Structures are given as C-alpha cells and as structure tokens.
Amino acid sequence: MKTIICHHCDMVSKVPKLKAGYAAKCIRCGRVIAKNSLCDPSGILALCIAALILLIPAFYFPLISIHLLGITEGANLLQGALMMTSNAPIVSFVVLFCAVIAPTLLILTITFSSACLTFNYHPPYLPKILKITRILIHWSMLEVYMVSLMVAIFKLMTYADLYLGAGFYFFGALLMLNMTILSNYNNHDYWERYIHG
Ligand SMILES: [Zn+2]
Incomplete structure (x- = not known):
C-alpha cells in the first residue's frame, strides 16, 4: 500500500x-x-506513433465538401481555421490552437516521454516535458471540434449538398486514437517511473 x-x-x-x-x-x-492503465509506456508509444501518422491526412484532406449553386467547395481543418483570420482573428487562433497546435504538441510530448521511459533514457529536461504535457491535456479539444463540425453539418444539410471528405474519416480515427491515448496516459505514473526508473 x-x-x-x-x-x-x-x-x-x-x-x-x-x-x-x-x-x-x-x-x-x-x-x-x-x-493502473492497461497500456504501459511502450503501448502508449505505439498508439502515439499511429496518431502522428494519422495527423497528416486528418489535417490535410478535406473534412467536408459543399455543393451549392453548381459550385463544389471543399475545405480541410487548417483552411477552415485560417478562413476566419480576417473576420474573427481571436476565434481563428483559438480554433487553430485547440484543434491543431495543442493536440499535435500533446501527442508529440507523450510520444517523447513514452519513448524515454520505454528505452530507459532519462534526460534532465523530461520533467519539463511532463509538466507541459499536463498543461496541454486541458487545451487539446479535438472532440469539441468534432461536435461543432457535426452541428455545422446538420445545419448546412438543409441548404446545400454536403459530402464527407477523406479528412473527416481520418479525423474520426485520430479522435478515437487520441481518446484511447489519454484514457491510458497517467502523468503521475510517468513521474513515478522517471523518479524510480
Ligand atoms: Zn479528493
């Protein structure tokens, strides 16, 4: 005990x-x-590598395409956030930070700390990485973005023809993977492994 x-x-x-x-x-x-998580750092490392691979198509391919008045327009997550920079720069920055920057940094920091603990490498800056990870967990909001996207899709369906793009499915897979990583990741456990490791 x-x-x-x-x-x-x-x-x-x-x-x-x-x-x-x-x-x-x-x-x-x-x-x-x-x-006591089901996955140890090596399992989380494998999940993180899969998430890093999924990040590229999830952000690059179009999430949805809209067909209106004979014109079809598609946009990916980055374009969607950047489109608002002229009208609502603060909203645009928050969307960009919570849906792109924070989730990417979070997965990168968890990948790095999991790799360090898996290969028994304890660099002096690992505590800083663990502190940053704990802060980023609160700012990574992929699920909030997904919910708002679903609301937008249901609202727009009545006005135009909507087609889900490849990015939407990659984003869905990334979201599932991100949730699995976060439900197994334990910042306190990583600290203990670093101190006693
Ligand atoms: Zn208490």
Whole structure:
C-alpha cells in the first residue's frame, strides 16, 4: 500500500496495488487519485506513433465538401481555421490552437516521454516535458471540434449538398486514437517511473 495525497482536496489516502485497468478514487471528492492503465509506456508509444501518422491526412484532406449553386467547395481543418483570420482573428487562433497546435504538441510530448521511459533514457529536461504535457491535456479539444463540425453539418444539410471528405474519416480515427491515448496516459505514473526508473 502506498500513501497518496489527492491533488484536488489534499485528502490523504492509502491505495493498494491496483489491477490493470482499475482506478482508485478519493473518498472525499470522488476524483481519480491513482490508476493502473492497461497500456504501459511502450503501448502508449505505439498508439502515439499511429496518431502522428494519422495527423497528416486528418489535417490535410478535406473534412467536408459543399455543393451549392453548381459550385463544389471543399475545405480541410487548417483552411477552415485560417478562413476566419480576417473576420474573427481571436476565434481563428483559438480554433487553430485547440484543434491543431495543442493536440499535435500533446501527442508529440507523450510520444517523447513514452519513448524515454520505454528505452530507459532519462534526460534532465523530461520533467519539463511532463509538466507541459499536463498543461496541454486541458487545451487539446479535438472532440469539441468534432461536435461543432457535426452541428455545422446538420445545419448546412438543409441548404446545400454536403459530402464527407477523406479528412473527416481520418479525423474520426485520430479522435478515437487520441481518446484511447489519454484514457491510458497517467502523468503521475510517468513521474513515478522517471523518479524510480
Ligand atoms: Zn479528493
């Protein structure tokens, strides 16, 4: 059994060794204080490499194509965000940051820290990478983008013919992979592996 302090309410709890896939919750606030992921860093590294490969077609290929008044116009995620720069630069930057920059950086930092722990390489700047990863988790909002895209698709369907592009399917696959990585990634566990590794 090890003693863990809850990051949310400072409750001190004793946590037994957890089975793979199980999580321990704080008895006071109910937040997860420890979990034993199904994937170790090497498994997460494999998922991250797959996600990095998917990032390119998900951002490059058109998400949707709109057919209106005899003209068909397609746009990918980057074009969609950049189109708004002249009218709404702040919105454009937030979309670009939360849907492109933060998810890409998050996957890159998790890939790097997973590779370090898998190959038992402990560089002095790894703690900084782990800190950045913890911040980026809150800013990566691929699922929010997907929900807003679905809403836009359903709204536009009544006015024009819409066709889903290859980018939409790649983006869907990336979203699933991203969710799997984040549900298995445990920043606290990575710190412990770095310190005791
Ligand atoms: Zn708590």
